[in-house]
Structure formats: C-alpha cells, structure tokens
Amino acid sequence: MRIVDIREKTVPIEADMSNAFINFSRMNVSVLAIVTDEIRDGEPVIGYGFNSNGRYAQGGLLRERIIPRVLEAPGDSLIGVHGDLDPELIWRAAMRDEKPGGHGDRAVAMGILDMAAWDLAAKLADVPLYQLLSDRARDPRTPGAPLEKVWVYAAGGYYYPDRGLEALQAEMRSYVDMGYRTVKMKIGGAPLDEDLRRIEAVLDILPDGCDLAVDANGRFELDRALEYGDALSAYPLHWYEEAGDPLDYDALRRLAERYEGPLATGENLLSFHEARNLIRYGGLRPDRDILQMDPALSYGLTEFRRTVAMLFDAGWNPNRCVPHGGHQFNLSIASAFHLHGCESYPGIFEPFGGFADGYPIEDGHVRLPDAPGIGLEQKKSLAPVLKDVLA
Known part of the structure; x- marks a missing residue:
C-alpha cells in the first residue's frame, strides 16, 4: 500500500459580502487529493481535504514544499501500527526541514493535507472518520x-x-x-x-x-x-x-x-x-x-x-x-x-x-x-x- 499521487486544485468560493475585516469577493480554497494504489470496488482509495473559509488557497506551498516531501518519503515510512497509511507519519514527512514558529499559511497548507490523510485513513479502515478517531x-x-x-x-x-x-x-x-x-x-x-x-x-x-x-x-x-x-x-x-x-x-x-x-x-x-x-x-x-x-x-x-x-x-x-x-x-x-x-x-x-x-x-x-x-x-x-x- 502506498501513495501514488497527491494533487491540489484552487477553487473559488467568492461572495459579495464582508465581515468587519475582509471582503470575500476573491476568496478561494485549495482542494487536495491523496491517491493510493489500494483498489476498492474497481477504484483507487482517495483521501480528500480542503481549507476552511477565511484563509486563502495554499497551492504554492503545497506543490513546492509539502507534497514533494510526502511523495519522496520511503513507502514503508508512512505505514503505521495498524498496517495502513498513517496520518501522523504523513504529517511528519510533510513537516521535514521546517523550523518551529512561522505559523501562518504553512499551518493552513498542513491542515489541508492532514484532513485528506485522515479521510484516507478512515476509508482504508472502512469506517466513518468519527469512529476511527474515537478508536x-x-x-x-x-x-x-x-x-x-x-x-x-x-x-x-x-x-x-x-x-x-x-x-x-x-x-x-x-x-x-x-x-x-x-x-x-x-x-x-x-x-x-x-x-x-x-x-x-x-x-x-x-x-x-x-x-x-x-x-x-x-x-x-x-x-x-x-x-x-x-x-x-x-x-x-x-x-x-x-x-x-x-x-x-x-x-x-x-x-x-x-x-x-x-x-x-x-x-x-x-x-x-x-x-x-x-x-x-x-x-x-x-x-x-x-x-x-x-x-x-x-x-x-x-x-x-x-x-x-x-x-x-x-x-x-x-x-x-x-x-x-x-x-x-x-x-x-x-x-x-x-x-x-x-x-x-x-x-x-x-x-x-x-x-x-x-x-x-x-x-x-x-x-x-x-x-x-x-x-x-x-x-x-x-x-x-x-x-x-x-x-
């Protein structure tokens, strides 16, 4: 079992409205997919993630730093104690060579990847995420x-x-x-x-x-x-x-x-x-x-x-x-x-x-x-x- 591809796409969610600080007319999000070689019902198992509204898409960070580190990681290094791809090991691979501090867009980009990794883990275990997290x-x-x-x-x-x-x-x-x-x-x-x-x-x-x-x-x-x-x-x-x-x-x-x-x-x-x-x-x-x-x-x-x-x-x-x-x-x-x-x-x-x-x-x-x-x-x-x- 291994990750064969990770893709990101920037998607607009603009709206003609404002809060006290920002206007949402140019708001967007990053949508990310982690694709594996695990096949279920004739389709690869894929985990999806995206960022919450209010922070912008993180395509540059994801494509230039975070995604390559995960794809470069040895396949066995991402397999956890449950025998499948482990979100925490994926997280560690993605954060390689990152200094402490600097919490900003990097935190958002990592949040997107992490959501997709947990979605993937629950699908591999064939249970809803809330049950996997509870267990x-x-x-x-x-x-x-x-x-x-x-x-x-x-x-x-x-x-x-x-x-x-x-x-x-x-x-x-x-x-x-x-x-x-x-x-x-x-x-x-x-x-x-x-x-x-x-x-x-x-x-x-x-x-x-x-x-x-x-x-x-x-x-x-x-x-x-x-x-x-x-x-x-x-x-x-x-x-x-x-x-x-x-x-x-x-x-x-x-x-x-x-x-x-x-x-x-x-x-x-x-x-x-x-x-x-x-x-x-x-x-x-x-x-x-x-x-x-x-x-x-x-x-x-x-x-x-x-x-x-x-x-x-x-x-x-x-x-x-x-x-x-x-x-x-x-x-x-x-x-x-x-x-x-x-x-x-x-x-x-x-x-x-x-x-x-x-x-x-x-x-x-x-x-x-x-x-x-x-x-x-x-x-x-x-x-x-x-x-x-x-x-």
Missing part, C-alpha cells in the same frame, strides 16, 4: 463512544451592499426554519449604533428557545472592544466573538475582566503553542467562554490532538470547544472528541460549507453520515468538485 486518536480522558449528534449553530449575518434590516431578519429567520436554535451575525463593520440596531432587529424575530451570537472578527483595539462590550451587556447574547486581535492576549484578559457574558475566540490561532498561550495568558473563564480553534487551519487534527491534551492538563474540558469552519471534518472531530459543537454555514461558502445531504438540522443538532471517511462525497454539490481535482 485510535481520542484522548483517554474523553468519553468513549462518539456523539451520535452534534450541536451546530448557523453563522451568517454578513455585511452586504444595499442590504437592510429586513433582509438580515429574513436570513436569520430562514436559519431558524432550518432547525438551528443559535444564529450568529457580524459586527464591527458598521458604527456601534448601527450594529446595535442590527442586533435588536435580529433579536426581535427570534422565537423562544433561540439566541444570537455576535462576531467582530478581531476588528477592535482594546478601547473599542470594551465600548462594544459595555453596550452588548444589555443583550442576552450567546457569545461575543473575537473582539480584538487573536494574539493580543492581554487585551482579551482585560475584556474578560469587564464583560461578564461568554466570550469566544481561537479560530485564528494556527498552532498548539498559540492555543496554549491563549489558555495561559488570555484570562478566559472555563465555566463560560468558548474556544474556536479550527484543525483545518492549524496543522490539522494531528496538531489538534495535542491541543485537546493541553486543555485537559490546564483544567479545561474540551467540551468548551466549538471549532470554526462549518464543514464535515470538524463535525467528525466534534463527535469523536465530545466537543461542545461545530460551526455551520448554511447556504454560503458553497459547496464546502454545510454537511452531508439527507441529514437535516433537528433542534439545533445534526447527525453524522454512516459512510467511510469524512463523508464528503455524501454532499452532492461537493462530490464533483472533489473528482475534478483528479481531472
């Missing part, structure tokens, strides 16, 4: 059986040109109609008084049992973050997300000292070491705050396993984690590691956002497909994009 990769302090369903929330509420409050209300109402019970909207891309009107407009249409989170995407300096925090304290928000720069742990600590409601952050931390510094210095409160580290953007599940162990060691429970990303890879991880939940992007960042076809959102939760691997091919709109990588 082989979970921390022993995590309960055994994977979760049958995972809590998910609908992330939307972006800024669109010429789109007013009624359109925002209609969008959020549509998520509730789909079965979501928590919705999220953007703030920080408009003046405070306008953002407050947008928040109030959404709260006005949410039925009992539903709530709202807000996300500033790291827009604010400390004074502005505190000003927003003071104003947001008047509302029953699910959380206040990424008020300031993700690496400004001191500002986050000062915000946590003043804002009593739940805070959420972590999606733009791209390594185990940054996540550990967040826990050490960010002043977050294990009884209420949410960690959003995204394996697909931060060296993959292989690195995220270290983060989970660190959380246990630091007195946190990983059930405070709700990974950013809104796709099936993070959904499988949430199930296997008993995380609090997973983000979702209904109707945007297609075809990469969202989950398998035929699995509706039920009272804020979604079930996982019983298919080998991540189950990416179970999403009809995504399946041809995956195949096109090999065209």
Whole structure:
C-alpha cells in the first residue's frame, strides 16, 4: 500500500459580502487529493481535504514544499501500527526541514493535507472518520463512544451592499426554519449604533428557545472592544466573538475582566503553542467562554490532538470547544472528541460549507453520515468538485 499521487486544485468560493475585516469577493480554497494504489470496488482509495473559509488557497506551498516531501518519503515510512497509511507519519514527512514558529499559511497548507490523510485513513479502515478517531486518536480522558449528534449553530449575518434590516431578519429567520436554535451575525463593520440596531432587529424575530451570537472578527483595539462590550451587556447574547486581535492576549484578559457574558475566540490561532498561550495568558473563564480553534487551519487534527491534551492538563474540558469552519471534518472531530459543537454555514461558502445531504438540522443538532471517511462525497454539490481535482 502506498501513495501514488497527491494533487491540489484552487477553487473559488467568492461572495459579495464582508465581515468587519475582509471582503470575500476573491476568496478561494485549495482542494487536495491523496491517491493510493489500494483498489476498492474497481477504484483507487482517495483521501480528500480542503481549507476552511477565511484563509486563502495554499497551492504554492503545497506543490513546492509539502507534497514533494510526502511523495519522496520511503513507502514503508508512512505505514503505521495498524498496517495502513498513517496520518501522523504523513504529517511528519510533510513537516521535514521546517523550523518551529512561522505559523501562518504553512499551518493552513498542513491542515489541508492532514484532513485528506485522515479521510484516507478512515476509508482504508472502512469506517466513518468519527469512529476511527474515537478508536485510535481520542484522548483517554474523553468519553468513549462518539456523539451520535452534534450541536451546530448557523453563522451568517454578513455585511452586504444595499442590504437592510429586513433582509438580515429574513436570513436569520430562514436559519431558524432550518432547525438551528443559535444564529450568529457580524459586527464591527458598521458604527456601534448601527450594529446595535442590527442586533435588536435580529433579536426581535427570534422565537423562544433561540439566541444570537455576535462576531467582530478581531476588528477592535482594546478601547473599542470594551465600548462594544459595555453596550452588548444589555443583550442576552450567546457569545461575543473575537473582539480584538487573536494574539493580543492581554487585551482579551482585560475584556474578560469587564464583560461578564461568554466570550469566544481561537479560530485564528494556527498552532498548539498559540492555543496554549491563549489558555495561559488570555484570562478566559472555563465555566463560560468558548474556544474556536479550527484543525483545518492549524496543522490539522494531528496538531489538534495535542491541543485537546493541553486543555485537559490546564483544567479545561474540551467540551468548551466549538471549532470554526462549518464543514464535515470538524463535525467528525466534534463527535469523536465530545466537543461542545461545530460551526455551520448554511447556504454560503458553497459547496464546502454545510454537511452531508439527507441529514437535516433537528433542534439545533445534526447527525453524522454512516459512510467511510469524512463523508464528503455524501454532499452532492461537493462530490464533483472533489473528482475534478483528479481531472
């Protein structure tokens, strides 16, 4: 059993919308396929991966450094104790001759490769990824059986040109109609008084049992973050997300000292070491705050396993984690590691956002497909994009 090819293709997911920091009109992702010489039902077994939205495609890094190292590795060096291709050994081969630090686009590129490697491993074992992770990769302090369903929330509420409050209300109402019970909207891309009107407009249409989170995407300096925090304290928000720069742990600590409601952050931390510094210095409160580290953007599940162990060691429970990303890879991880939940992007960042076809959102939760691997091919709109990588 060996890897015979690894291919990458850049795919656009542009949209005419913005958050507080970036416009998505030129957004794209890398889709990667690891092809093996293992034949099942007349076809080679292939693992697929891609990066979460918000970070751009990583074709150059993948093609010039990461993919060649894996293809150059002796075949036997990638076979693990279970007798098949091992994601952690693939990860080590890809990181050969890389210095510590420099967490940025490299972390994203490695996350793409790592997703494909775990998809491949589960397909070779002929089990869903969440079951493989529960059997082989979970921390022993995590309960055994994977979760049958995972809590998910609908992330939307972006800024669109010429789109007013009624359109925002209609969008959020549509998520509730789909079965979501928590919705999220953007703030920080408009003046405070306008953002407050947008928040109030959404709260006005949410039925009992539903709530709202807000996300500033790291827009604010400390004074502005505190000003927003003071104003947001008047509302029953699910959380206040990424008020300031993700690496400004001191500002986050000062915000946590003043804002009593739940805070959420972590999606733009791209390594185990940054996540550990967040826990050490960010002043977050294990009884209420949410960690959003995204394996697909931060060296993959292989690195995220270290983060989970660190959380246990630091007195946190990983059930405070709700990974950013809104796709099936993070959904499988949430199930296997008993995380609090997973983000979702209904109707945007297609075809990469969202989950398998035929699995509706039920009272804020979604079930996982019983298919080998991540189950990416179970999403009809995504399946041809995956195949096109090999065209």
